[in-house]
Amino acid sequence: MMSSVPTMDLRYFEPSEQLTGNSSALRTANRQNGNYHGDCSLPNxxxxxxxxxxxxxxxxxxLPANITIHELLAAITHTGRVRSTVINQPTGIITTAAASISFFNREDAERLYLKIMRGRILLRGQFPLVQWNRNRVGESAVPPYASRVLLIAGNPEIVNQTFLNDFFAKKFVYELDQVIDHGTVPGFGGPISRLEYRFGSWRSQASSARLALILELKGFLLVQYGPDPCAE
Known part of the structure; x- marks a missing residue:
């Protein structure tokens, strides 16, 4: 592993449009130059x-008005790999929250749908309601190991929550389910820090984080997808 800590000025990975507010006119160019991070206009x-x-x-x-990503996802275990999670806070006369959750495949979505319909999901004493989202999302043509969870190991000066949270915040908008510290172990070039980042979504979050780490911090760390606890 390299020893000097990189600066935040690296720009191999361009910040997402959601973060910068840039026009979608750059999408085609970004796809061609390798900096594409997900296009919300695609049919999928x-x-x-x-x-x-x-x-x-x-x-x-x-859903409870102040429900968090962590609380929501912790309640839907034994369903499947979550593709994206978006929580809508209460507005106006609506006093409860709502959430859009998509999966990588239809079977997993049906599993959660049936659990909620049968009253098997309880959040703070409330039984949520469910319906198929009118904003349809098809099955994603991604590798079977793709996940909203990243396993990151490397230089402790880089692989720590302070550095990585700041690094990610400069690249894209994200929400965290949980960060688990798996401790430090001896390595050939020094200690190796190990963190498990559980993002709220794979789309535009874990996928973008993985790409940014590979493009900008190669040599300082290793990153791979980990199992989604919602599928366990």
Whole structure:
């Protein structure tokens, strides 16, 4: 592993449009130069052309007003790999929160749908309601190991929450489910720090984090996808 700590000025990975507010006119160029991080206009992301019976996106309502990503995802174990999670806070006369949760495949989405319909999900004494999201999301053509969870190991000066949280914040907008510290172990070139980053979403979060780490911090750390606890 390299010994000198890199600065935050590295720009091999361009910040996401959600973070910068840049025009979508750059999307085509970004795809061609290798800095593409997810295009929300693609049919797979918007639902255009996705048959109803292939939709993997659920709309869950009646959630506690201040529910967190961590609390929500902790309640849906034994379902499947989560593709994305978005929580909508209460607005106006609506006093409860709602959430959009999509999966990598339809079968997993159906599993959570049935759990909620049968009253097997309880959050702070409340049974949420569920329906298929009108913003349809089809099954993702990604490797079977793709996940919202990243396992990161490397130089303790880099692989720590302070450095990585700041690094990610400069690259894209993200929400964390949980960060687990797996401790430090001896390595050939010095100690190796190990962290497990559980993002709220794979799309535009874990996927972007993995790409940014590979492009900008190669030599300081290693990163790979880890198992999604929602699938266990």
């Amino acid at each position: 992301n918007t639902g255009a052309g996705v048959p109803e019976d292939q939709n993997t996106n659920l709309w869950i309502t009646g």
